[in-house]
Amino acid sequence: MRVLIASICVFISVVANLTCGFAFEAPDVVMVKAGKFIFGSNAAEREYGYQLDEKAYGHSVTRKQGWYDGEAKRQELFLPVFEITRTVITNAQYELFLSETRHRRPWVGADTWAGYGLIHPYKRAQRHNWAGRQAPAKRRDHPVVLISFGDAQAYAGWLSVKTGQKWRLPSEKEWEKAVRGTDGRYFPWGNVFQPEKLNSHDHGPFDTLAVGMFPEAASPFGLLDGAGQVFEWTSTPVGAARHRVKGGSWDDKGCGVCRTAAGHSRPDFLKHILVGFRLVRETP
Numbered sequence: 001m002r003v004l005i006a007s008i009c010v011f012i013s014v015v016a017n018l019t020c021g022f023a024f025e026a027p028d029v030v031m032v033k034a035g036k037f038i039f040g041s042n043a044a045e046r047e048y049g050y051q052l053d054e055k056a057y058g059h060s061v062t063r064k065q066g067w068y069d070g071e072a073k074r075q076e077l078f079l080p081v082f083e084i085t086r087t088v089i090t091n092a093q094y095e096l097f098l099s100e101t102r103h104r105r106p107w108v109g110a111d112t113w114a115g116y117g118l119i120h121p122y123k124r125a126q127r128h129n130w131a132g133r134q135a136p137a138k139r140r141d142h143p144v145v146l147i148s149f150g151d152a153q154a155y156a157g158w159l160s161v162k163t164g165q166k167w168r169l170p171s172e173k174e175w176e177k178a179v180r181g182t183d184g185r186y187f188p189w190g191n192v193f194q195p196e197k198l199n200s201h202d203h204g205p206f207d208t209l210a211v212g213m214f215p216e217a218a219s220p221f222g223l224l225d226g227a228g229q230v231f232e233w234t235s236t237p238v239g240a241a242r243h244r245v246k247g248g249s250w251d252d253k254g255c256g257v258c259r260t261a262a263g264h265s266r267p268d269f270l271k272h273i274l275v276g277f278r279l280v281r282e283t284p
Contacts, residue, residue, distance in 0.1 A: 026163050027093060029083040029281050030178070030222040037079065037177045038184025040072035041261035045186055049256030052193055056202065056254035071261050074184065077173060084170055084178045085278040087143075087211035087224050088232060089155065091135035094144040097158050098133045105130040106146035108271045120251075120273060127207075128273050141210040143230045143276040149243050149268035152233045152277040159279070166282040172236035172244045172263065174280060179227070179247070180260035181220030188219040188226045193255060198228030201253035208250055227258040230276040231266075238265035249274040 041049075046068040053062045062068070091106075098105060107129045113122045128145050130136065135144075147155075152169055159167045170178065179188050187193065195202035197217035199209045212224045219226050231245040238244050242265040248258030251274055256262065266275065 024096065024162070026159070026165075026281075027085040027089065027279065028087070030086050031083050031283075032079070032081065032174070032178045032221050034081040035078065035182065036076050037182040038074060038180075039077045039173055039176055039261075040074045041068070041259070042074040045074070045259065045261060046071060048186065048191075049254075049259055049262065051256075052254040053256045062256060067264075068256060068262060071263070074261075079173060079177055081283055082170075082174055083281040083283060084174065084223065085281075086222060088230060088276045088278045089144055090141055090211055091144045092140040094147075094155060095133070095135040095140075097155050100162075101154075101158060103151070103154055103158075105133050106144060106151075106271070108146055112271075116270060116272075118272070125273050139208070142208040143211060143225075145208065145230060145273050145276050146271040147233075147276060148271050149233055149266075151271070155277075156279050167279045168282070169233055169235040169277060170280045172234045172246065175232065175234050175246050176260050178221055178223050179219050183220075186259045186261070187217075188223070188260070189217045193258075195253075195255070198248075198255070198258065199225070199250050200228040200248060200255045200258060201251055202255065204228070204250050206250060226260065228252070228255065231272075231274050233266075233275060233277040234263075241268045242266060243268060245275055 049068050050063040054060050097103065108125055110122045113125050156167045156169060185191055189197055197214050208230065215224065218224055226247060228248050228250060230249050232247050234244045234246055236244040244263050245266050246263040248255055252258060266272065
């Protein structure tokens with residue numbers, strides 16, 4: 001009977017643009033106008049990032065390991081117009097995708113988690129595991145995490161078919177322009193780190209929060225949660241089967257890594273509690 005009900009629900013969602021009794025709405029987007037913008041960082045910005053980390057952590061590990069030394073050289077680039085989701089994709093939005101596909105749920109087992117070699121204990125990952133194909137009740141408006149690069153691409157493909165529009169992961173350059181604007185600012189709101197304007201380990205709960213809770217920290221284009229909350233997959237490859245992630249997370253403090261120019265790579269198979277995604281909608 002459950003299979004029959006689920007099949008009927010899927011049929012209705014395809015024919016009537018409804019999903020299990022709820023009207024479907026595509027993710028909200030902001031428009032990033034065509035034009036030039038500042039991409040990358042210079043020595044002064046990278047030094048500021050290291051100083052933030054040293055003040056927050058009381059040591060110089062990020063400096064000694066050269067976390068920010070490989071950032072792209074500060075330069076002026078041009079990008080055509082595009083649209084990008086105002087927030088990262090939420091658990092509730094991802095649930096719609098799962099309700100219409102046989103794609104795997106956001107979940108990771110203890111052995112797989114141990115194999116990642118991350119500093120976070122498995123207990124911390126378990127609070128983000130989905131028990132079934134429905135989003136955790138108290139986290140529906142939180143960013144969906146435990147999402148591999150392939151999972152994010154699969155969601156984009158499903159959304160493209162469902163809406164008749166082309167959705168995809170942003171490139172690193174698109175992500176950076178959408179988050180920092182055109183003037184090369186360090187953070188979405190300016191050049192000075194303000195811990196009250198993002199979900200980081202400075203003032204945050206050491207966990208994800210509902211998306212969009214810091215409207216005063218919106219980017220010049222209106223994008224939200226571009227710093228902190230969760231890192232975000234981009235389509236920019238870094239070597240074999242790895243892609244750039246950007247934005248910092250609830251786990252970070254300081255927060256040099258939350259600067260828009262900062263970023264690092266993660267293996268495509270990784271399903272991390274610190275990594276989610278947002279999407280670009282291509283304009284006609």
